[in-house]
Amino acid sequence: MPIRKKNYKKRHSLRENCAIFGVTCDDIGFSVSKLLYQGLIALQHRGQESAGISVLKTGGNIHTYKKNGLVSRVINNQVLSQYWGNVGIGHNRYATTGSTGYKSTDYIQPFHFKNNEIEFAMAFNGTIANFSEIKKSMDEMGRVFITDTDTEVLAQLIGSIALGTEDWPEVLKLASRLLDGSYSLILMTDQGDIYAMRDPLGFKPLCIGELKSQQRNLYFVSSESCAIDVVGGKLLRDVKPGEIVHLSHQKDIHSEMVINSNRTAICQFEYVYFARPDSVIDGVSVAEARFRLGKNLAKNDPILNNPEIRENAIVVPVPDSGRSVAVGYATESKLPYAEGLMKNRYVHRTFIMPGQLKRKIAVKEKLNPIKSIVKGKDVILLDDSIVRGTTTQQIVSLLREKGEAKRVHLRISCPPIISPCYMGIDFPTRNELIAGRFQNYYGEAYIKEIQKKIGPDTLLYQTIEDLTKAIRKSQNQLCLACLTGKYPIKSVQKLAELEKSIVRSRT
Ligand code: SF4
CATH class of the missing domain: 3.40.50.2020 (Rossmann fold)
Incomplete structure (x- = not known):
């Protein structure tokens, strides 16, 4: 979410509190779209203005569908059957009025990044406090932005770093060192990997879960545990503040700490108001x-x-x-x-x-x-x-x-x-x-x-x-x-x- 130092009175131009949800399944014959829909419905309270999903279709192409409206309106049966794949992420967004063009789909997440070399989709909940400084440096390097959101700055930053290496945890680590703010994010690569990252102070909740059966195994990542319950999964744990979690059926769950800090800053308002009462956040x-x-x-x-x-x-x-x-x-x-x-x-x-x-x-x-x-x-x-x-x-x-x-x-x-x-x-x-x-x-x-x-x-x-x-x-x-x-x-x-x-x- 943008914070403009020079123009701070207009700080309300676009503010968000969002929900993120991701699923990966080891059965390529299974589509996760319905589960994304169910997860986003369970997280509807975190954002009601727009919803979107990105799904990795067989063959390695990411397809994104997003629109203004409640989840039940945006993701209908036709979308569910068209957006078919065994890995996917989704997002519900809340934003205030004031920003010209905020209704454009460019402002809706997941953010789908694609150039000749890299493709990924990213869903993000938080606010990058130093986004204007990062944007300015990237502007000077010739980057072109289509929105005024920190989401795009974050995606462009990740995309720029990823040009130099295919090591995604390293990309996210390098990005996190440049970021100042609150963020929980999930990123899906065109290789079918999902990465979940929480900022070092852990402002926004983020947790992982699983569902194992004889037919297939699924991993979930979610803003709140209630969505993991709703899709029939089992809450495994929270993503720790400063942690990057890699969900992959080849490597299982792999974790790396970016920063291990004694101080955290979990938002008290999640417990007081925002989160659903049937969620468990950071063990509470x-x-x-x-x-x-x-x-x-x-x-x-x-x-x-x-x-x-x-x-x-x-x-x-x-x-x-x-x-x-x-x-x-x-x-x-x-x-x-x-x-x-x-x-x-x-x-x-x-x-x-x-x-x-x-x-x-x-x-x-x-x-x-x-x-x-x-x-x-x-x-x-x-x-x-x-x-x-x-x-x-x-x-x-x-x-x-x-x-x-x-x-x-x-x-x-x-x-x-x-x-x-x-x-x-x-x-x-x-x-x-x-x-x-x-x-x-x-x-x-x-x-x-x-x-x-x-x-x-x-x-x-x-x-x-x-x-x-x-x-x-x-x-x-x-x-x-x-x-x-x-x-x-x-x-x-x-x-x-x-x-x-x-x-x-x-x-
Ligand atoms: S505790 Fe208050 S200031 Fe801190 S993140 Fe939550 S709402 Fe914002």
Whole structure:
């Protein structure tokens, strides 16, 4: 994802959070396309704007099909029968509006690289922070780019290095030494090999699995383990931060470490919001982490000492990502759990939906309070996070006005988000983040100000200490930059400080 230092205000031109999935099968008479489809469907929550697959057909040619739309729309039966081969990779993409041409298929992944000597397909999830420097050097060397994405810069960089050697792990190693940022990627060569690489800090999840039967053996690589479950595979392990894994039926699974670092920076937001609860990331079940987040909130909640509120209270999740948290909260507080908000499952996630207006309309279409459950109650409302605050404000007012709740007590499993993410998740600028803005204006008292703006009767956030305990990782293993403003990548830290100083100078 591009980050432009000179033009950083336009940083939103194209931002992504994506899903990647790959399959290789030792039976050349078997097509992996259906499995790619199933894997991408399981990962649909990570990106809903476009989908694509690249399949190695018999004879060694890579064929790529990609289009804007949900997986079920893009990859239909006709595509499945046409794109037939025993090795393939796929990608779901999310990007915000703003970039001219972002709807063009050139912006959709997998990125298919082909010249006279090399052919490969690549699918990538992350943000290359120093992509403009790399692009500039490659521009000077005469490279021609067709998009303004870091994905293409990454693919062109890999393609340039691969001209000098056919040793793919070496190519990826050399590329990774030049890259600064967050990336999990999979690359399929025209020889039928799949390589999976995770950046040295391990921001984005990536895991491998297998499915062995008497007829055939399959290996999988996926953004999340839920997709490996869905295709009937067994999760083998995570790709380690700084590791390159080679999936090949001739050589089995081969691994090389690029960098062995004590510090990792696994995105905390994967556990809090992004990942599916049935996924296991770096050895931690997402559902269990969310359950513990809910328990922690209840342990620290002062309203639970008030008998009048306790007697009248119900614990209500914001569906779907608030559910595991609400179950944890209800278990710890011994209060009744109730589904007080009905979700229309055909309206997709609002946070990753581009455009503020679209998001606003989507909330109303998506959620409706169940009056018979919430009327007259002290609703303890559990949600995963507050980003801009507009969605939460709407939900609180829906519960009050349409649901006729007596009081709404808002409990948030993620600590206040005060800083943008430059590592691939589409957070707005600091000034658009409600906690970033109010913290800047009101210092210590900013939580009260957020409460006033959003409108609940009480508001409680998770602490950073309790967040890390619930995820069962130390602060040294997680990226907490959007909560602390301290970025684990130096070049990004400089950019964040620049933005912060500009916001301050405007207040
Ligand atoms: S800044 Fe926040 S959202 Fe971005 S990678 Fe770090 S923890 Fe994840």
